[in-house]
Amino acid sequence: MTVSPQTTIRPRERDALLQSLRAGVVPRMGQQHVQVGRVKEVKALLSDINRITDGGSGSRFIIGDYGSGKTFFLHVVRSIALQQKLVTVHADLSPDRRLHATGGQARSLYAELMRNMATRAKPDGGAMSSVVERFVSQALTESRDTGAPVESIIRRSLSELSELTGGYDFAEVIAKYWQGHDTGNEQLKSDAVRWLRGEFATRTDARAALGVRTIIDDSNFYDQLKLLAHFVRLSGFGGILVCLDEMVNLYKLANTQARNSNYEQILRILNDSTQGSAASLGFLFGGTPDFLLDPRRGLYSYSALQSRLEENSYAVDGLVDYSGPVLRLASLTPEDFYVLLTKLRHVQAAGDESAYLISDEGITQYMNHCAQRIGDAYFRTPRNTIKGFLDLLAVLEQNPDRAWEDLVTGINIQRESNPDLAPLAPTTDPTSVPTRTRDILSDQNPADDRHTTNDTDDELSVFKL
Numbered sequence: 001m002t003v004s005p006q007t008t009i010r011p012r013e014r015d016a017l018l019q020s021l022r023a024g025v026v027p028r029m030g031q032q033h034v035q036v037g038r039v040k041e042v043k044a045l046l047s048d049i050n051r052i053t054d055g056g057s058g059s060r061f062i063i064g065d066y067g068s069g070k071t072f073f074l075h076v077v078r079s080i081a082l083q084q085k086l087v088t089v090h091a092d093l094s095p096d097r098r099l100h101a102t103g104g105q106a107r108s109l110y111a112e113l114m115r116n117m118a119t120r121a122k123p124d125g126g127a128m129s130s131v132v133e134r135f136v137s138q139a140l141t142e143s144r145d146t147g148a149p150v151e152s153i154i155r156r157s158l159s160e161l162s163e164l165t166g167g168y169d170f171a172e173v174i175a176k177y178w179q180g181h182d183t184g185n186e187q188l189k190s191d192a193v194r195w196l197r198g199e200f201a202t203r204t205d206a207r208a209a210l211g212v213r214t215i216i217d218d219s220n221f222y223d224q225l226k227l228l229a230h231f232v233r234l235s236g237f238g239g240i241l242v243c244l245d246e247m248v249n250l251y252k253l254a255n256t257q258a259r260n261s262n263y264e265q266i267l268r269i270l271n272d273s274t275q276g277s278a279a280s281l282g283f284l285f286g287g288t289p290d291f292l293l294d295p296r297r298g299l300y301s302y303s304a305l306q307s308r309l310e311e312n313s314y315a316v317d318g319l320v321d322y323s324g325p326v327l328r329l330a331s332l333t334p335e336d337f338y339v340l341l342t343k344l345r346h347v348q349a350a351g352d353e354s355a356y357l358i359s360d361e362g363i364t365q366y367m368n369h370c371a372q373r374i375g376d377a378y379f380r381t382p383r384n385t386i387k388g389f390l391d392l393l394a395v396l397e398q399n400p401d402r403a404w405e406d407l408v409t410g411i412n413i414q415r416e417s418n419p420d421l422a423p424l425a426p427t428t429d430p431t432s433v434p435t436r437t438r439d440i441l442s443d444q445n446p447a448d449d450r451h452t453t454n455d456t457d458d459e460l461s462v463f464k465l
């Protein structure tokens with residue numbers, strides 16, 4: 001097989017790509033230079049993105065085994081979404097970050113999403129201020145063009161938001177930002193941004209800083225995302241794509257009630273996207289087959305979800321259907337893996353074929369070496385084999401007197417272990433106690449905050465399945 005990628009690679013992209021892959025993490029930029037396969041999957045998601053841009057919605061569950069490329073795929077789709085002028089937010093779920101909670105974990109997920117908010121101009125996150133700033137500058141431009149006062153243009157836009165659930169305070173906060181902008185009050189601007197990012201811990205603080213009575217907390221997690229989707233359109237973006245990875249953390253919740261509340265939230269999101277009632281908002285959920293299929297703890301344990309997510313019974317024996325909410329990622333094949341290595345060689349040489357450090361024959365030998373060391377899994381869970389290959393290239397680059405023939409069989413490659421196969425955390429999960437303690441300690445006025453008063457203690461109680 002001969003593959004000669006023709007693209008040029010910018011030095012910044014080259015370095016970022018190699019650095020992430022050698023560290024064993026999925027690159028955040030430049031994935032197109034190493035991407036293999038997934039053409040149909042990407043196409044399906046592109047049509048979702050277009051639907052979101054047209055004011056529609058969409059939810060997809062990206063399901064694949066450990067190492068099959070879920071995180072990579074989410075990053076690819078995210079960069080496409082940014083190119084298509086969507087705002088993206090992304091986060092990994094964890095014991096401390098969930099879609100539904102009563103101990104602050106949903107707010108914590110929200111705040112993480114907001115920290116990672118990205119736009120085409122700010123792909124690395126932290127884009128909230130610039131999104132709000134853009135809203136203001138759009139109003140200024142419109143005012144210049146039409147002669148209408150800025151204030152009234154802003155009020156008119158914000159009145160649209162006020163009609164949505166929780167929209168009144170949201171609009172108030174944006175109005176405060178504008179006031180800060182207009183009067184040169186940086187503090188007011190930054191307080192408004194902090195509120196939008198879910199960083200106010202108590203209502204008392206929010207009232208003192210911005211005059212609003214609510215904060216973003218566990219109870220309004222999803223409504224706030226819907227508001228935000230509406231708001232980014234007012235700022236001139238197409239909508240929001242929410243990427244949630246490591247969904248297996250919900251499957252791992254030992255408390256049935258806590259798990260079901262999270263699944264109920266997913267059902268709500270899914271219903272909204274099929275009924276089109278969450279405008280300009282899309283969700284991608286990355287998870288393992290267990291998270292989806294397990295009849296006791298997976299999404300299938302929640303019967304309303306099972307009936308919506310059951311796969312097309314005609315899509316068997318190699319037939320595929322990319323239109324349903326569940327998108328299965330097959331593991332990479334040896335052919336994919338070969339192509340991937342040629343792409344890595346190309347990236348490493350910064351796109352200059354004459355600078356390739358290893359021949360096609362060398363790549364084949366490297367694959368044989370991997371197969372011998374770790375067996376069949378070498379191309380299915382490719383994190384370590386990619387890392388090993390880049391280590392080999394790095395040594396070859398820095399020791400020009402050595403040839404790949406001398407080194408290829410000496411590379412030490414570790415078999416990967418799937419952390420999800422480790423026993424489920426016991427219910428006395430050590431991470432749960434500090435979270436709650438931290439939340440309680442940070443509440444200066446607990447009586448003022450709903451999430452401390454109706455806490456059902458879902459983490460601390462012990463449930464046997």
Ligand SMILES: Nc1ncnc2c1ncn2[C@@H]1O[C@H](COP(=O)(O)OP(=O)(O)O)[C@@H](O)[C@H]1O
Pocket residue numbers: 021024025026027034035036037038064065066067068069070071072073340381382383386
């Ligand atoms: N389509 C792909 N093209 C190129 N590399 C990929 C692709 N999918 C996955 N990889 C690489 O394979 C490794 C495992 O992928 P990852 O997304 O971390 O898997 P998962 O999230 O499913 O466990 C990563 O190093 C990633 O960069």
Ligand SMILES: [Mg+2]
Pocket residue numbers: 070071072245
């Ligand atoms: Mg992953």
